Amino acid sequence: MTDELWWHPDLLRRFVPTPYVFSEFDGSNRFMVKSNDLEIALGVRHSDIIHRENNRAGGLVCKFIRDMTGPMDDSEMTIVSNGVLRVLSMGRGTILIYDSERSELLGFVARKVPVHELLSSLIPALLEG
Amino acid sequence: MSFLPIDQTDLHHSMELCFAGAACDLQTNSSELAGALEGLSISTGDAVSSGFSMRIFVDESSDEAAGEPHFRGLHHVVTASFGKSNVFVFDILRRTLIASVSAAVAQDDGFWNEKVIPITLGVLGSAMGLVPVHCACLELEGDGLLIAGVSGAGKSTLSVSLSKVGFNYVSDDWTYISRLGDGIVAHGTSAPAKLLPDAVEHFRSLQRHCLRRSMNGELAYEVDVAEAFGVRVERTCKPRWLIFLERTQGAGAAFTPMLPAEARSYVNSSVERLPPQLYEAGAMRERTIERVALLPSWRFRYGGTPQFAAKELLEFVVHRRQEIYV
Numbered sequence: 001m002t003d004e005l006w007w008h009p010d011l012l013r014r015f016v017p018t019p020y021v022f023s024e025f026d027g028s029n030r031f032m033v034k035s036n037d038l039e040i041a042l043g044v045r046h047s048d049i050i051h052r053e054n055n056r057a058g059g060l061v062c063k064f065i066r067d068m069t070g071p072m073d074d075s076e077m078t079i080v081s082n083g084v085l086r087v088l089s090m091g092r093g094t095i096l097i098y099d100s101e102r103s104e105l106l107g108f109v110a111r112k113v114p115v116h117e118l119l120s121s122l123i124p125a126l127l128e129g
Numbered sequence: 130m131s132f133l134p135i136d137q138t139d140l141h142h143s144m145e146l147c148f149a150g151a152a153c154d155l156q157t158n159s160s161e162l163a164g165a166l167e168g169l170s171i172s173t174g175d176a177v178s179s180g181f182s183m184r185i186f187v188d189e190s191s192d193e194a195a196g197e198p199h200f201r202g203l204h205h206v207v208t209a210s211f212g213k214s215n216v217f218v219f220d221i222l223r224r225t226l227i228a229s230v231s232a233a234v235a236q237d238d239g240f241w242n243e244k245v246i247p248i249t250l251g252v253l254g255s256a257m258g259l260v261p262v263h264c265a266c267l268e269l270e271g272d273g274l275l276i277a278g279v280s281g282a283g284k285s286t287l288s289v290s291l292s293k294v295g296f297n298y299v300s301d302d303w304t305y306i307s308r309l310g311d312g313i314v315a316h317g318t319s320a321p322a323k324l325l326p327d328a329v330e331h332f333r334s335l336q337r338h339c340l341r342r343s344m345n346g347e348l349a350y351e352v353d354v355a356e357a358f359g360v361r362v363e364r365t366c367k368p369r370w371l372i373f374l375e376r377t378q379g380a381g382a383a384f385t386p387m388l389p390a391e392a393r394s395y396v397n398s399s400v401e402r403l404p405p406q407l408y409e410a411g412a413m414r415e416r417t418i419e420r421v422a423l424l425p426s427w428r429f430r431y432g433g434t435p436q437f438a439a440k441e442l443l444e445f446v447v448h449r450r451q452e453i454y455v
Contacts, residue, residue: 008402012202015402063203071199076213082135082184082227085206087218092199092210097218099206106203125130 013108016065030059037066043115049124050105057103064118067093067108077125088126096126133229135184146170149250149305149316150365151257152180159187162235169242169319171364181224181253188214191231195240198344204406207252217245219252221407226253242319243351244344250305250318255403255410259307259316260417263399266299266315266366267291269446273315273366275304275424277395278374283435286328287374290439292360298322299363301354306368306421313420315368321351331435334358370449371426372442382431382441393422425449 010016018034020041025031031054035041044050044062054060070093080087088096093110105126109118140156142163147153147170157163162185196212205222214231226249234240251261264277265284274296278284288301300317307314326348329335334357340348355362371392396418403411429445431438 008398010402012200012207012401014202014404065203067201070201073213077130078213078216078229079130079132080135080186080216080218080227080229081133082225084223085218085220085227087206087208087216087227089208089210089213089216091213092196095201095208095210097203097206097208099220102205104204106206108201108203 013065013067013069018063018065026055028058029054030061032060033062033064035064035066037064037109039115040064040066040109040118043119047119047123049119049127053105053127057100060103060105062105063107065108066111068111070094070108070110072110072112077122079126086126088122090122094122096122098126131188133186133188135186135227135229140184140186147172148246149254149259149318150307150314151250151254151259151305154180154182155185156183157185157187159185159189159232159235162187162241165236165238165241168238169246171316171319179224179257181226181249181257183249184225184227185235186227186229187232187235188229189232192233193231194233195237195244198244202404204404209248211240211244217248219249221253221256221410224253224256243321246318247303247320251303251401254305255400255407255414257307258413258417259305260396260400260414260421262304262306262396262421263302264304264371265301266304266317266368267296268299268363268366269296269450271367272370272446272450273299273368274442274446275315275368275371275421276374277371281325282374283376283438284374285322285324286331286435287438287442288322289324289328289332289354289358289360290435291442292354293358293436294439294443296443297361297363297366298354299366306417308417308420309367312367313417313424314365316365317363322354322357323347324350324352326350332358368421368424369453370446371421371424373426373428375428375430377430377432380432382429382433382438384445385428385430387426387428389422389426392424392426393418396421 022045023032033044086098096107191214193214207219209217217228265288285301292298301322305316
């Protein structure tokens with residue numbers, strides 16, 4: 001099967017390139033952050049709460065997409081959780097997902113959400129709320 | 130901030146359902162929603178080997194209707210929001226849907242029938258070997274006919290016309306295919322048939338129905354074919370042939386054999402590209418697609434009415450059946 005035949009529009013934006021990658025090893029703990037936004041990647045890399053979670057969970061993989069095309073319709077925050085997955089949504093444009101079993105922190109961050117809000121408010125609410 | 134724990138101890142209503150051959154373990158706090166979903170469940174006896182779970186929390190304090198959909202996905206998780214009160218989270222690796230919805234959405238049977246169930250099967254199906262294929266499906270005396278074609282090729286009008294000449298209707302737009310033993314099984318859902326506005330020229334009874342805007346933005350008649358046309362509906366069948374539909378300007382009809390590679394390419398174009406985290410799901414899906422691609426396939430070019438095309442296809446299928454059984 002050729003690439004051309006496999007081509008699909010990336011409607012879910014799963015395959016947005018994330019060129020900003022930081023990876024660290026602390027003993028057996030592996031911490032990695034990937035993003036398409038340098039400011040987010042740097043902010044997450046230096047975030048205290050992220051490093052606390054990394055130590056607690058025995059490693060953490062983070063992937064954040066700055067979503068320039070998503071809606072910016074609301075600022076109300078909702079967290080849905082079933083124990084393993086915790087999902088924070090703020091409006092429809094910002095969605096953060098924490099999978100505690102797989103130690104993965106994933107998310108789409110709406111254009112209007114500043115990095116300091118992501119780090120000081122949204123991620124703490126998701127991880128500690 | 131709202132915190133909505135989808136905790137099983139709060140989801141008192143539990144039942145086993147079946148959608149497109151996939152077993153579904155439902156838990157919810159709403160007896161009304163449980164009843165509505167039970168009404169959409171179709172038990173076929175040919176369930177695929179693995180099922181999925183739905184954990185639905187209904188927030189009775191919210192009456193927000195379903196808004197415009199917004200989908201995103203990363204790794205093994207896909208999210209769909211229909212307004213701030215209606216959030217769906219699909220965990221593909223664990224074959225689980227968790228959702229929080231408003232009381233208004235919980236009571237909207239059409240929303241679950243036309244949107245949530247097909248989306249759930251489309252997203253979680255890859256982890257169950259259940260492949261959504263963009264094709265109609267009809268059944269004649271146990272033999273299934275898959276009719277593929279691009280949007281606007283006339284799959285839905287032809288499906289109705291075939292149903293009127295003796296076929297049983299399974300689906301008109303999306304068919305869910307799973308492996309069973311050495312073969313495959315095609316499943317329909319309770320979703321209504323979607324007929325474009327010009328279908329009223331061929332089926333006058335559509336004048337009794339109203340055009341509605343469907344999820345992809347098209348105006349269409351969305352009807353229950355059994356009620357609207359009095360035709361027979363089957364929910365599952367074993368496909369024997371795959372037909373690729375192409376409309377031409379001139380009158381007439383012609384069948385040309387197609388190669389498995391062309392069929393495989395078409396089915397692949399129906400499915401979502403999967404990330405590396407879902408490698409095993411992708412491999413399982415690929416095995417199902419391979420079986421579909423091995424079906425005898427023909428390109429069917431026709432010009433004229435769907436009734437004319439249905440007559441030609443009926444003759445074609447009768448001949449193929451004679452070849453097999455005689």
